[in-house]
Every structure is written in C-alpha cells, then in structure tokens.
Amino acid sequence: MKREPFFDNARLILIFLVVFGHVIQPLTEGSELLMVLYQFIYFxxxxxxxxxxxxxxxxxxxxxxxxxxxxxxxxxxxxxxxxxxxxxxxxxxxxxxxxxxxxxxxxxxxxxxxxxxxxxxxxxxxxxxxxxxxxxxxxxxxxxxxxxxxxxxxxxxxxxxxxxxxxxxxxxxxxxxxxxxxxxxxxxxxxxxxxxxxxxxxxxxxxxxxxxxxxxxxxxxxxxxxxxxxxxxxxxxxxFSLYVWIPRKQFILTQFGEQTLYVYLLHGIFIQFFREYNMIQINNGFDFIFVIVISLGIVLLLASHPVFISFQPIIELKTTGWKQRNEQLN
Incomplete structure (x- = not known):
C-alpha cells in the first residue's frame, strides 16, 4: 500500500511543534509572547x-x-x-x-x-x-x-x-x-x-x-x-484547522515524517541538556529564528536513517534497518 504523504507531512510538522514547545518551555515565564505561542501549540x-x-x-x-x-x-x-x-x-x-x-x-x-x-x-x-x-x-x-x-x-x-x-x-x-x-x-x-x-x-x-x-x-x-x-x-x-493546510504532496522533507516516534523518544536528551546548562535564550528575533533552526535540526537528525538503524533494536526490537544496509553494501 502506497504511503499517503499527508500523514508524513502532518507527523513532521507536529513533531517539530513538540520539540519546539519543549525547547521554549523554560523561557515562557519571562515572555508573554512565548507563553501565548506555547499555550497555542499545546492546545x-x-x-x-x-x-x-x-x-x-x-x-x-x-x-x-x-x-x-x-x-x-x-x-x-x-x-x-x-x-x-x-x-x-x-x-x-x-x-x-x-x-x-x-x-x-x-x-x-x-x-x-x-x-x-x-x-x-x-x-x-x-x-x-x-x-x-x-x-x-x-x-x-x-x-x-x-x-x-x-x-x-x-x-x-x-x-x-x-x-x-x-x-x-x-x-x-x-x-x-x-x-x-x-x-x-x-x-x-x-x-x-x-x-x-x-x-x-x-x-x-x-x-x-x-x-x-x-x-x-x-x-x-x-x-x-x-x-x-x-x-x-x-x-x-x-x-482540523491544521489538517486543512497540510499538503498531500511529497516534498524533500516528507520522508522525515516516517520516524517521528524516534524523535519523540530521543529528543529529551537534547532538551534536558539545554535546560540543565541554560543554553537557550531568546532576546531578539534572531534568537527566535535560531531556536526554530535548532528545533528543526533536532527533528531531522533524530528522524534520519543513521539514527533509525542505530536505535531500531531498542525502539522497535528489530534489526531490519541493519539488514537492509548490509544488503545494500553487499
């Protein structure tokens, strides 16, 4: 059965919002704008x-x-x-x-x-x-x-x-x-x-x-x-207001929506590190864009094929990723 790109596009957008929301959460107490954005996302x-x-x-x-x-x-x-x-x-x-x-x-x-x-x-x-x-x-x-x-x-x-x-x-x-x-x-x-x-x-x-x-x-x-x-x-x-805007076309980044569970389970490693060492601050528009880029980078990294084949034995209790990689190399 052919994959419907809509669902992978939706998963990618939503998991980005999960990561972005967790990144900005410690900063919401000092910013009304970030609090509004945070609460809107969490709705x-x-x-x-x-x-x-x-x-x-x-x-x-x-x-x-x-x-x-x-x-x-x-x-x-x-x-x-x-x-x-x-x-x-x-x-x-x-x-x-x-x-x-x-x-x-x-x-x-x-x-x-x-x-x-x-x-x-x-x-x-x-x-x-x-x-x-x-x-x-x-x-x-x-x-x-x-x-x-x-x-x-x-x-x-x-x-x-x-x-x-x-x-x-x-x-x-x-x-x-x-x-x-x-x-x-x-x-x-x-x-x-x-x-x-x-x-x-x-x-x-x-x-x-x-x-x-x-x-x-x-x-x-x-x-x-x-x-x-x-x-x-x-x-x-x-x-449903979000769903009506999500496209059904296949894009370059659509494939990253296939492994969003990996992003969900692993992104806490980055979030805890950021929070423990107070590494994320938003003082101007450039900082805000930087946080968006960081959040997207975490999503793309953790949804990548190398991370998939590395953590599949833990998350899915399977090794199909390794087997397919070995078959391609051979």
Missing amino acids: FHMPAIILISGFFAKGSSEPAYLLKLLQKFIIPYIIFQTLYTAYYYFTTDSGWNVPLFEPHWSLWFLLSLCSWHLLLIIFKKMTPKMGLTIAVILGIAVGYIDQIGQMYSLSRTFVFFPFFLVGYWLSMDQLFKWKTFRYRLISLAVISVVLIGIILYPNIPSGWLFGSSSYASLDTGMLGGLIRGCVYLISFLLS
Whole structure:
C-alpha cells in the first residue's frame, strides 16, 4: 500500500511543534509572547498526533496482536524510562528514586498509546456517537478524581482518548473533504479567535492542556468539567484547522515524517541538556529564528536513517534497518 504523504507531512510538522514547545518551555515565564505561542501549540499538537495514531489503529483482540502491542510500547517504555532515569541521575540532582510507571515527561505517550489500543477493543463495538460520548464523559469525569494523575499515565489516557477514537472512526474521504478554500478560511478564523483569546486571558494554567492534573490541583471546583469540555472543543477545532493546510504532496522533507516516534523518544536528551546548562535564550528575533533552526535540526537528525538503524533494536526490537544496509553494501 502506497504511503499517503499527508500523514508524513502532518507527523513532521507536529513533531517539530513538540520539540519546539519543549525547547521554549523554560523561557515562557519571562515572555508573554512565548507563553501565548506555547499555550497555542499545546492546545492542539498532541491531540492532532493522537488523532493520527487512532486513524491507523486496528482494535484487534488477537493474542498475537496484543503481544505485538506489548513489544511495541511497553518494552520500549521500560527501556527508555530506565535510560532517562539514569540520564537525569547523572545530569541533575533528582536522584534515582523514580517509580517505574510514573513516566518521565514525554514517555507517558507510550503507556497511553498502549492503553488506547486496548480500550479500542471495547469501544469499536459501539456506534461512533455512543463511543465518543462515553469517551468524552470519562475524560471529563476523571478530572474530579484527585487520586488519578501521572502514575501509569491514567489521567492523560482518559483525557486524550476521544481524539484517538475520532481518528479511528475517520475515513480518508472524511479527513480530506475539509481541504477546501472555504474551510481554510474558517480555519484562519478559528486560529485567530483562539490566539486572541489566549492573548486576552494569558494566565490560563498550562495544566489544562497537559491532561495530567485533577480539577482540584488546578484550583477549580465543579466548573472543571465545563472548562475541560471547552478545551476539548478548541483542541478539535485547531487540529482540523491544521489538517486543512497540510499538503498531500511529497516534498524533500516528507520522508522525515516516517520516524517521528524516534524523535519523540530521543529528543529529551537534547532538551534536558539545554535546560540543565541554560543554553537557550531568546532576546531578539534572531534568537527566535535560531531556536526554530535548532528545533528543526533536532527533528531531522533524530528522524534520519543513521539514527533509525542505530536505535531500531531498542525502539522497535528489530534489526531490519541493519539488514537492509548490509544488503545494500553487499
């Protein structure tokens, strides 16, 4: 089956936003402009990635498929959780006492992704309307339970599950029918309204966008569910506002969208190094452009073929990259 360039283009753009958002995060407290940009990115970049992940999900209950899920997500999670714990131990004073299933900041995605595939076995038997309704209710309700947080990535699993479900139920035609001039104008209006809203209300706690905090920890009572519902609406609108602009053509950089999981898992090495030694500063426009270039450079490096063949045995538990390389050399 021929690869659809749209998805690789989308993955490349979104993983760049992930890296860029992590690079600028320490600088947001001292800059209103960076905080606006940071919050805008966090409204949609992970929801949009998760939606694409759901698009390619199967929801199979076959034992062989379930075993494959464990190999694909849980084993790499354990490996990278251990590696990052060791990395932070030697580069910071955080110590070694990190629970195995309290994921380091970016590794939650692997635990949640495995859980979404398992939940899909149940939800795929429902109608899309019923399944999505239940998923949204669960995503809203989990915020009222203080005990559910980052452990096992339970909070994020339920909060972001609706995006995974929407992706699963979307067809190719449904996804692409929005790519018209009319909807692109609407998308610009949506983006403008959201940006204006963030500028007018810049003190929105970022915890609302992470999906890992209870309403009590966000100093919100019963209104927390209503706020999360609004966040859901904004995230869906911004995700599709991005999709209508992503081209379906193959470009020179499109191929780098094939290995975005490698970027996601490995970019924390650079981010922690930058943060520990306070290497990134933005004081003018040239600094801002430099940060964009650095972020893009990290993405292209970690999505490159040499990194792929080097880390495939750890991330995918495969050596097909090495075998293909040896065949080409021979």
